[in-house]
Amino acid sequence: MKGTPIFFYIFVMWLLIIAGGGLLVSIIAPISINGFGKLDHLIDSIVKAGIAMMLVVLWILILSKIKNWIFHKQISH
Amino acid sequence: MLDRTIIGILISAIAFVTVYVITPSLINALTKRNMVVKDYNKEVPTMVARPGGPSILAGILASELTLYAFFPSTEILAIIITTSLAFLVGLVDDRKVLGGWFKPLALAASAIPIILLGVYVPHLAFPLFGMVKIPELYLALIIFIIPIMGNTINSIDVLNGVASGFMTIASFALTLCLVIVHNYDVALASLPLGFVSLAFYKYHKVPSKIFPGDSGALTLGAMYGTLSIVGHVEIIAAIALLPAVINSFLFLSSVKRVIEHRQIKANPVVHTEDFKLMASTDKSAPVTLVRLILSHGPMTEKQVGFVIFKLALFSAALAIITSFMMGIKI
Numbered sequence: 001m002k003g004t005p006i007f008f009y010i011f012v013m014w015l016l017i018i019a020g021g022g023l024l025v026s027i028i029a030p031i032s033i034n035g036f037g038k039l040d041h042l043i044d045s046i047v048k049a050g051i052a053m054m055l056v057v058l059w060i061l062i063l064s065k066i067k068n069w070i071f072h073k074q075i076s077h
Numbered sequence: 078m079l080d081r082t083i084i085g086i087l088i089s090a091i092a093f094v095t096v097y098v099i100t101p102s103l104i105n106a107l108t109k110r111n112m113v114v115k116d117y118n119k120e121v122p123t124m125v126a127r128p129g130g131p132s133i134l135a136g137i138l139a140s141e142l143t144l145y146a147f148f149p150s151t152e153i154l155a156i157i158i159t160t161s162l163a164f165l166v167g168l169v170d171d172r173k174v175l176g177g178w179f180k181p182l183a184l185a186a187s188a189i190p191i192i193l194l195g196v197y198v199p200h201l202a203f204p205l206f207g208m209v210k211i212p213e214l215y216l217a218l219i220i221f222i223i224p225i226m227g228n229t230i231n232s233i234d235v236l237n238g239v240a241s242g243f244m245t246i247a248s249f250a251l252t253l254c255l256v257i258v259h260n261y262d263v264a265l266a267s268l269p270l271g272f273v274s275l276a277f278y279k280y281h282k283v284p285s286k287i288f289p290g291d292s293g294a295l296t297l298g299a300m301y302g303t304l305s306i307v308g309h310v311e312i313i314a315a316i317a318l319l320p321a322v323i324n325s326f327l328f329l330s331s332v333k334r335v336i337e338h339r340q341i342k343a344n345p346v347v348h349t350e351d352f353k354l355m356a357s358t359d360k361s362a363p364v365t366l367v368r369l370i371l372s373h374g375p376m377t378e379k380q381v382g383f384v385i386f387k388l389a390l391f392s393a394a395l396a397i398i399t400s401f402m403m404g405i406k407i
Contacts (some may be wrong), residue, residue: 006369008390010319014395017312018402020237021203029209046212064330 011068020059022065024052084147085265092140092269096276099132104280104287105291116285118236118378120352128171128290129281133273134164137300152307153266155196162187163216163227163299180231180295184224187299191219196307203312204402207218213309219306226302226318231294232328234320235367238282239382240289243389244297247317250393251304256376257400263308270300283379313403317396320388322368331364349375 234240248271255264305314
């Protein structure tokens, strides 16, 4: 079927979204940073935002690798 | 519930009929003013009217204002204002060629009414795992969502009927998802988007009589983005758009910077002698969704469009499955 690798790529992206959400909710969100007084909330948010951004970069890298793997033949044509 | 059903039918009819009736007049007016562009995928040189954004916006405004008259809410106001601002950004870009960064920045500004009206919940809901509170980060997310959704729809507007057909599928999937997550008010407000896209598809399908232009594509994308925020279904909405997201991702990862499609030096798609579409063999040409679809061999414009619609239906199914998964916690 034409476009089958693209269907597979969409499915992989969907799985990555669900897995990424699980990681955010189960591991990163419960992290609590204390010891900075009034700055606790701000530092906590900055650290979590930083981790989230690193995850986004990692997600893009994974997608890029998967893209090269799935579409290798098509792209090289 | 009966009230909502009757109003839903009424605003759907208003959205559809407004675009269906206005678009032929818009085509005539644009053609008379020589506001036409060449359709490069036609064997016989064909000029097509552009932009169709005004009729799309008219359909959205007529239906959303009617809905507001029955159910006044700040959510509907946010949809109307943000969508109208995105339309203006697109209209400026239709009339005057602007830099690659103009649209993202101007669209980011279009998202400000959502923040000012406070029609968001600063939580991001994920399937199976629940939600995460991100009060500060969510504001940044709002600013990002509108330009991303707008440009994503704009980037898939490459062949006759694709943007409007794709939006029809994604919008109706979003409405269904909103119903599944019991957000009936926003589901009602999302109905016009699907019907406006469907009515516009009538004139946009192969062979196109009108192109949506940036004003049309950005209007559709911005409204979709606003609905995802006020409906609190950001992740689900992104899943329904995955084929268009892939197109943007492939494009950006191959050109490695934010540029307009008109700035591309090597075309990703070329024509065969019988004027079918064929993937370019030029290695400097960007990788796009259409180029990947054509990697199996030449196809007609209509055939490529149908493959994209199948991908949209697949993503819509995944979005609907995700909506059901929102109710499950592990």
